[in-house]
Amino acid sequence: MIPQDILAQDNEAHLPALKADYEALGAHLARRGIDIGAIKAKVAAYKVAVPSWGVGTGGTRFARFPGEGEPRHIFDKLEDCGVIHALTRATPAVSLHIPWDKAPAADLRAKAEELGLGFDAMNSNTFQDQPQQPLSYKYGSLSHTDAATRAQAVEHNLECIEIGQALGSKALTVWIGDGTNFPGQQDLTRQFERYLDAVRQIYARLPADWRLFTEHKMYEPAFYSTVVQDWGTNYLIAKELGDKAFCLVDLGHHAPNTNIEQIVARLIQFGKLGGFHFNDSKYGDDDLDTASIAPYRLFLVFNELVAAEGKPGFDPAHMLDQSHNVTDPIESLMLSAMEVQRAYALASLVDRAALTGAQEANDAIAATQEMKRAFRTDVEPILAMARLEQGGAIDPVSAYRRAGYRAKVAAVRPRSVAGGGGIV
Amino acid sequence: MIPQDILAQDNEAHLPALKADYEALGAHLARRGIDIGAIKAKVAAYKVAVPSWGVGTGGTRFARFPGEGEPRHIFDKLEDCGVIHALTRATPAVSLHIPWDKAPAADLRAKAEELGLGFDAMNSNTFQDQPQQPLSYKYGSLSHTDAATRAQAVEHNLECIEIGQALGSKALTVWIGDGTNFPGQQDLTRQFERYLDAVRQIYARLPADWRLFTEHKMYEPAFYSTVVQDWGTNYLIAKELGDKAFCLVDLGHHAPNTNIEQIVARLIQFGKLGGFHFNDSKYGDDDLDTASIAPYRLFLVFNELVAAEGKPGFDPAHMLDQSHNVTDPIESLMLSAMEVQRAYALASLVDRAALTGAQEANDAIAATQEMKRAFRTDVEPILAMARLEQGGAIDPVSAYRRAGYRAKVAAVRPRSVAGGGGIV
Amino acid sequence: MIPQDILAQDNEAHLPALKADYEALGAHLARRGIDIGAIKAKVAAYKVAVPSWGVGTGGTRFARFPGEGEPRHIFDKLEDCGVIHALTRATPAVSLHIPWDKAPAADLRAKAEELGLGFDAMNSNTFQDQPQQPLSYKYGSLSHTDAATRAQAVEHNLECIEIGQALGSKALTVWIGDGTNFPGQQDLTRQFERYLDAVRQIYARLPADWRLFTEHKMYEPAFYSTVVQDWGTNYLIAKELGDKAFCLVDLGHHAPNTNIEQIVARLIQFGKLGGFHFNDSKYGDDDLDTASIAPYRLFLVFNELVAAEGKPGFDPAHMLDQSHNVTDPIESLMLSAMEVQRAYALASLVDRAALTGAQEANDAIAATQEMKRAFRTDVEPILAMARLEQGGAIDPVSAYRRAGYRAKVAAVRPRSVAGGGGIV
């Protein structure tokens, strides 16, 4: 982990500048009628979950280039997640993927407790074949033509719930790769009927205090059609299932040019926003680091979320879901958690009354000025101060590098094998 | 109109080849177990409406280049529509746009009857300012912040219903241009609430035997957000309104790469497919001639429609909606009506039992072969024979040109003014 | 125009906050080793041209909703441009469009001089029919099949050069709407050969100290193919023509998801970047206000431009090109000019040595941190101070509204007619 003295040293080095910046920002915000302390308190309370698989190096169908000290199993992964939370104080929960992360519940709970972590939504896996699930998902899982295969997929999801209950999780996220690669390969309607029938069986066994999140995606791994292709279909699912079913929005799962924040607004309005898989994308489901490509888009999503704060039943889940192909995953996840908090802080700066006034007056210039004024504020001092005050790092990447964590774990974790073998 | 002797001459010239082609195709289809006569009967019964505005030359924000003999008013337009139907026998109904096509109902009915035409869905216009509707729609219509403007837009739609009732129409199509050009310009949720409230008032006054079609569109004329942006929102509207409300699908109103046929399948499954605005597109709402860019996509849409034939309550409306910028609109509309019939005929050739068998067996190769076998059949002889037997032209464009219709009307209709004046 | 006392009042109201913000920012930048004065000097020297047509309300093919006090002619337009420059001190040049802006050169020069304005690149118009150019451009201009029509288009461009010479302009921008709406409508190769032949004739008559800018665009007004569809074709044109020919980049003229900054980098590398038409877009050529949708993208473009500063021959032209459909065009253009300067300032904050170091070390995390650190800095105080010191407004929109300019001109300029008439 990160030695406290090294963290202290690193913070000390950054503290004078932070103090000056924080003070100046406080004065500036005060001139705008905003209390910096209130924003800092909001940021401090804002958390985002980390996916267990995110701490391993990602890859593409062409290749995977592993980094040093890759986690060997869920306990290594939890340790890495612990580092992220220790430095950012933003990621107290980990989202597990079954069967990848299977382990005795007591051991998982103990390890998590040791690291100050808890468990977020459970993720099932019916997009890959696994020895534990002998029937193949090559042609689908919950929507498969074969009833036995569908039953196996349902069973697997129920097992995920069971595991999650033992860990204190309160939600199941269902993402399937089902779809087709050829027009005509499946009847699009019957395929969806089979899916609905199967997911209803999962929903029927959902504990009373759990939520079910379904996730839509336009394409990949299927390349002609996807069963849960967009928010329209996702909404229909959540509606068919019932009050504990909600839609999950992954920022990279949409058609080009889609106005994602409007989808978020619609789902909020109709009571079906379950939460987010945060990441960024330029082309498709690129799974790039959050806000690395389009930070204003993320801000606009958070503008909807902040506007909905306090609305009855509004309680979205937040998780990062990224593929770290060329960076140290811990660094990427720390920065991404900070970007989520940044977007939240920026959206919290919007003067809602002024914005509403501009909207009612059809004064688009005043409206855009209000939005941009909030967005261009540099809230880094607020985020850093919130981290520091909770025991984290002013500059998490700096502290992490100074601590030499990666080299330390590389010394005990054997080098993992480069991947990619002819999938082109 | 088209003199009968000229039509007869033209048909005579094409008849020998048609007979030979039809006979050969009949023999070929018989080998595939398909009765050519049954397909021909289906095609003969298949009709598609023509939009009144489609017979004028279209344009872009940059310019409009009018053709010869542009229709001056709705009666000229009806005459042009009459030509289209006379030659194709595929377009017996015209869809009117109010206020563009306002005229005494009796006169409209008389003219239509004379031409063998009826009236399809009514279209309201709240995307342009009109002297009859003094409040401006610059900032929206049914979703406007101002209650009086919304009321005006509702009134206008009710007037369209009233006009339509006098003409025998049975549906109202509502497309609005409402949206925003800046993030923050409007609250996306409140804007949609206002829309829902207004459209409910229209729905409340819909005659018992009418249907209300709402149309979604991703963008244009608004370029950041559109109130009814996609089928997800459109479905919510139809659901909120009730059993007489349905979603209209325009083939050019979707995000890039969208699987449109899947949307059609979903709307059919959930009982909300209202109908189509047929056209084609490569980039956006290009309003190109039907099937001119992606004929296989149109076939796939019709594959869903043919598969749904006989399903209770399944009764979609069909209309062309195109912008003819560089062609004689009559020629474009004739060809497009034929393309719609062609797609219908091709989809009717799919061996549904064989396709289902391939699907159940997860035999994607057999499935794609069945789809492509149907698609690559040249059904032109079927279409031509169906036209001929109903009194139309074997080759409508040929007969139309031979008749010199355009030159004749150009002699009596003054040249219209070129458009475009600085909208860049 | 804007009374000096009102401007002074408005500046006085904003000055205390500006001083405090500027001082705090200076201290912050000093901690990062950056001299705020140097950045301010760069910003003060950075100018962007305004298009004459931009001060009128824009529209779409569906409608145009004119605002109050629309400019009636080029002299009104120049007056509006003068206001923009007076308040922002960022837009000393106006780009004319012929024939829209035709007027005696002496009058134009006198009016411009009075307003402290000059003339930027000339724009020809062969995408609309005009009485002065009797042959129609319905089927193309410089690439038309008809030699006489091509000759007319060449002549018109030569006239634009002539007019520009009398005004002190030094560049001609050629954008054509030529293309096709149907596969097969034209032979794509012969069409481009005709274009090249025609544009060579224009180039041959280009004054020695002029530059020729050609502009590419993916689609609209043509919807199947465009003659100059992308930067690849645009580069071929500039290469074929010679050393005075360069490529113009409009931010909205690209395919979805295109990496525009990489195109900018390539054109710089191969010596063919002519300049920019700045605006923003979400879907197509939306012509939205600069940086209103994707401010980070604009920053990335400027990151390439700042990196190329000092490179021999690097001298791109900058112009705004937007369609102001729902705002006061003067306000939009002021904000947009400021956004261009903002992007320039932000890109100037990037520590090039640190960035290069991260790049050489393949340290993507350090690289993205450096980019984001620059981007999230709030440089508004620098822009405002630069404006103030040059005699402009701290807050141009505030001063403009306080001055009541729009109401004043509305009193003397008659209301223009709402547009849109059936182009759907």
Add this chain to the structure above:
Amino acid sequence: MIPQDILAQDNEAHLPALKADYEALGAHLARRGIDIGAIKAKVAAYKVAVPSWGVGTGGTRFARFPGEGEPRHIFDKLEDCGVIHALTRATPAVSLHIPWDKAPAADLRAKAEELGLGFDAMNSNTFQDQPQQPLSYKYGSLSHTDAATRAQAVEHNLECIEIGQALGSKALTVWIGDGTNFPGQQDLTRQFERYLDAVRQIYARLPADWRLFTEHKMYEPAFYSTVVQDWGTNYLIAKELGDKAFCLVDLGHHAPNTNIEQIVARLIQFGKLGGFHFNDSKYGDDDLDTASIAPYRLFLVFNELVAAEGKPGFDPAHMLDQSHNVTDPIESLMLSAMEVQRAYALASLVDRAALTGAQEANDAIAATQEMKRAFRTDVEPILAMARLEQGGAIDPVSAYRRAGYRAKVAAVRPRSVAGGGGIV
């Protein structure tokens, strides 16, 4: 392989229908003034190469679901390719991928000769790490910041040439995965300079009778920028290198909505079209079966190719490049080879003189009618007859299934392991 008697049986079953269809088509084409024999001769002479890696089951970053009897090594792959050619008579050459297909040249030549196969373009691999190339390509290959890594990549390409020379290949195809995942990760210009420098070294060692094909791709595996991102950059490369360098066009490597046939036309016009990687796509580089999604688009590409026949220096290479995730790869490749031939046949039916006439007259209706008339002709009898006359199968999939080839090889080739392990 495929027993001759089984092939004969299968052909016999299909022969009567084929004869009747061929005769009817011949009569129909004769009425259109087209000699069916001439088209058949063109088709018979038209060949397309098969990629060695295409006969294995493909996959995505999420999973790979292997089929029965997967080829274990290049000799199994060649055997599978031999089946494809035996039945289609369309694929006499195989394109190898190094190091995947490394084996003694004499053995490869002997095996190929036995199967009636030859060797097409060689493909290098610098997008994966390989034991033979110890330096990692994680951060790039030919454009890597490290000179030694670039040198290794150059060396590898030279080795591919050497191997190819021993096999009778005449071309090297260079596709790299180089790019970035973050804005700022690399300097876009320096990265391209390094690439150019490296590829020049390869080009310098290209045998006199070889061609170098470079391939562009918009994204994947890099997701912010790609070094060779589009045809513009690809053209610059080919131009920089010299007369033996050409651009390869993969149908799935473009931005959404791109007009690919226009790119083909431009590359032909400027003498730089190297050839194709055929496949189809709906969303990105989906690598779906050729013409399974957009058959008219493929026809339009071939319309350009047929129009260029006979042009000096015009000699494009043709290869399939697909990922067969849910089908038997042999079946997919057979159908795809047939689709390429179909598109060629259809484009050969276009009456060039009539099309040119319509173009010169700006008669878009006549032009689109000519294009569609060719496209909708069912040329399957021509393709089948050409296959039969060359000793292939009338219906290759039918004959292949009847022969039970897959079951036979599955009996001797052990089941390959399912892939996918955490790359999400």
